[in-house]
Amino acid sequence: MSAIVECIPNFSEGRREEIIETIADAIKAVKGVTLLDYSSDKSHNRSVFTFIGDPESVKQAAFASCKMASKLINMTKHSGGHPRMGATDVIPLVPVKNMTVEECVKLSRELGQQIADELSIPVFLYEDSATKPERKNLATIRRGQFEGMAKKLQDPNWAPDFGKPKIHPTAGVVAVGTRMPLIAFNINLDISDIAIADKIAGTIRESSGGLKHVKAIGVMLEEQNIAQVSINMTNYEKTALHEVFEMVKMEAKRYNANITNSEIIGLVPMNALIDIAKYYLWLDGFNADKQVLENYLIQ
């Protein structure tokens, strides 16, 4: 079975449809890549594309889309509600199957090198690809945005990972990085008190001392009048969904609350769900690669 990578590039154009479609076409033109989704936000003036395929094809499609964006988008004329620093703002690469984080980091470095060499756009590596701790967080890299980037690159601490410390005049700067698949997982409670959902979120999330690889906040679903613990799982292999679910269930009890149901928003890798089945059935020795029928159908 060959390796599979997901790529979710963000482009600084969310209004002019012909430009968005031309970028989509550049991705679709690459054999071995499937474009799953793309959506635009007019007020952010930004579009997000999602595609998957084998590593070489994904690298090729990511480069082709970045090249096309650098031709069509002029950052000196860009305005929008979302922070941004380049025509192609960020290119996350996600190892989905039969690929280690290390292999994906290697791919991100190859892509960064190619963008700097062939398009003269400076590249920062972020998240698991970062070369310094302060470059892990995309927001830190992007601080100053397109308008402040020419000056920021002059600071030796902010020399790009690839390319000269000189902003591309119209395409700006791009961040390329590896991260694990992100799973959006919401757990609904039988109460309408957001303070309790907030307290539970505070207990389970990494930033306040809870489970590693878990981000969480309490939110209020106004229409249904219920409180929800809204969770982002940033590494389901290290911290699984069922661990979060059981911890929320336990914490809710302290507040005399109960879980009513949960939901997963958007895409999820098969193995994140299979891990849950294995946990609850006390399933030993199960090899998903060999035993799940669908794995034989993936080209």
Add this chain to the structure above:
Amino acid sequence: MSAIVECIPNFSEGRREEIIETIADAIKAVKGVTLLDYSSDKSHNRSVFTFIGDPESVKQAAFASCKMASKLINMTKHSGGHPRMGATDVIPLVPVKNMTVEECVKLSRELGQQIADELSIPVFLYEDSATKPERKNLATIRRGQFEGMAKKLQDPNWAPDFGKPKIHPTAGVVAVGTRMPLIAFNINLDISDIAIADKIAGTIRESSGGLKHVKAIGVMLEEQNIAQVSINMTNYEKTALHEVFEMVKMEAKRYNANITNSEIIGLVPMNALIDIAKYYLWLDGFNADKQVLENYLIQ
């Protein structure tokens, strides 16, 4: 997403490797089909092949393998420990994805018709494809085996579903049928008393009044000295693995026993595992076809 069928034909040859390989080659030669596995039993003198693909390709590969077997295997000279009635003894077709049982029954009828028309082998439809209740069970159709089949076909009750009531002189008779994927699921207990495993098996299985679509027996794992409830799930969509697991857990308590772990033997469809994750996480509104990343990778 296109439909996917699994086919698990059984051939009456388990000793002469060149014949087994020639049948494998006939299957591999069909584009759109993936041969997952084939294995032979010398004492049974029988081989089982497993392949998957789109319905048309699977039908074509099933026919090609049946044709090849009818050329290479002479049932008048066959002996082996397993009951059998034809060179190709039985062709089960299993709807794996995006296909209803009804659509699979239609496919089995087309295949049966083609085998009777082009190879002059009489065909019985069995399991979900059966045209009479007494033809559901393969063992009932096969009673009398190859040697008794010429006479059996003369009985108007046993006229074949396709073809003339006249046995093929060397290839015999073949059964074609649709069934749901079968999942082999074993649950191990922390006791060494097979009588208790037997009692639990008796409580959960359909044949003695338990859960529908569940077959179960108690077995003793001699090496580990533990008792196991060994289960075949014949329709995971109607009766799910977690229902069986929870029922065994509850029943075991009555005998002061506990589950130590479970195991799935062989292949399992992705959705059988996703159903378990949905159940234990109280997951609402989850659409596996759209939300599981791997489903976009299946051609």
